Amino acid sequence: MMEKTRSTGNGIRFTLEEIAGAVGDFGTIFPILLGVAIVSPDVNVSHFFFFLAAWFIIAGLYYRLPIPIEPMKAIGAVVIAGGLSSGEIVASGLIVGALFLLLGLVGGMTWLGDRIPKSVIRGVQAGLALILLRTSLGYIVDDVLFAIVSIAIIVVFFIASARTRIPDISALLVLLIGLAVGIATQGMPPFRLIPLPPLIVPSLPDFVAGIWDLALPQIPLTIANAILATSLLTYDLFPKKGVDPDRLSRTIGAMNLISTPLGGFPMCHGAGGLAAMYRFGARTGGANIVAGLFILVFAVVFAPPEVLTLIPFGVFGALLVFVAIELGKHGIKTESYLVTGVIAVLALALGLTIAFIAGMALAYALEWWKKEQGAGQKPGA
Numbered sequence: 001m002m003e004k005t006r007s008t009g010n011g012i013r014f015t016l017e018e019i020a021g022a023v024g025d026f027g028t029i030f031p032i033l034l035g036v037a038i039v040s041p042d043v044n045v046s047h048f049f050f051f052l053a054a055w056f057i058i059a060g061l062y063y064r065l066p067i068p069i070e071p072m073k074a075i076g077a078v079v080i081a082g083g084l085s086s087g088e089i090v091a092s093g094l095i096v097g098a099l100f101l102l103l104g105l106v107g108g109m110t111w112l113g114d115r116i117p118k119s120v121i122r123g124v125q126a127g128l129a130l131i132l133l134r135t136s137l138g139y140i141v142d143d144v145l146f147a148i149v150s151i152a153i154i155v156v157f158f159i160a161s162a163r164t165r166i167p168d169i170s171a172l173l174v175l176l177i178g179l180a181v182g183i184a185t186q187g188m189p190p191f192r193l194i195p196l197p198p199l200i201v202p203s204l205p206d207f208v209a210g211i212w213d214l215a216l217p218q219i220p221l222t223i224a225n226a227i228l229a230t231s232l233l234t235y236d237l238f239p240k241k242g243v244d245p246d247r248l249s250r251t252i253g254a255m256n257l258i259s260t261p262l263g264g265f266p267m268c269h270g271a272g273g274l275a276a277m278y279r280f281g282a283r284t285g286g287a288n289i290v291a292g293l294f295i296l297v298f299a300v301v302f303a304p305p306e307v308l309t310l311i312p313f314g315v316f317g318a319l320l321v322f323v324a325i326e327l328g329k330h331g332i333k334t335e336s337y338l339v340t341g342v343i344a345v346l347a348l349a350l351g352l353t354i355a356f357i358a359g360m361a362l363a364y365a366l367e368w369w370k371k372e373q374g375a376g377q378k379p380g381a
Helices: 016-022 026-039 045-063 073-082 086-106 109-113 118-142 144-163 170-186 204-237 245-262 271-279 286-301 306-310 313-331 337-350 352-376
Strands: none
Touching (some): 016 271, 016 286, 026 045, 026 073, 026 170, 026 271, 026 306, 045 245, 045 286, 073 118, 073 313, 073 352, 086 204, 109 204, 109 245, 118 144, 118 337, 118 352, 144 170, 144 313, 204 245, 204 352, 337 352
């Protein structure tokens, strides 16, 4: 049977499978961006969606593969928990953008990745999960009914997608239901075009906070998951078209240096997003283009700031629970539960940056101790 395909060249296809795969990673995109917009009143969520859509399309055309674009999770979690300003968000984007562009240009990704223990990465993921769970509880308590309904929808789709090839569009569906209820009870918000993005110039205190609170905990996650793990997965899924890690590092650097000063949120790639898109049918850059067009619609819809007030808080709480579970699921795949556990607890109590530094020290201390023990057991030592 002949496949009904519309092609625009090598590596770009538009089929039902590509469309299904296009929404495969939406479950982690929307909760983070909308959560940031709620707690940071000086940001414009339509700009977040606009630049995310643009880079989805650019990545599809550039890589010709379903390479996802995601908001940086560590930065998103800290902002949602602490309500940081747009200047601090922009500063963190410029810092990580410059770092990863430089690393990609000099070929330093593999060297740096080898020096951050996997247990530390897992600890940061587990710490992020706990921070998001704590934040989500505040939304859930304020709106228990919608939280329960939203969580039920997410669970049903999770089970269905695990057993079948039905795409997990629960995040999209829950948001649409929340919007529909908000419009029915509060009325339709006024239509406005997306405002032109302003140039945001961070101050010196913004850079200090951007480095300490946001960039430091994000860097190890980006190296391990957004770059090294994503690159490895491209070679697994597309052996003849695998993407070099330094190439991924360069695109992460470019999109953050260009977008964040104009109101975009710090962005990266992601192995989990690639796996989700592939699982539901994405095989070419066409899925990226479709995803970009979908997200562009949301950029237009969310142009009026009143739209955020339409969505019940219980919806955000449920979606953050979903993201926390996804992160926690990866966090338990660790080589050292001690290191990962210490980082997770310290992240909740003292913040991700202190937790990361302490975790690195503990991981290297344990490695040194094991070497000393091994040397002491050698004959004649």
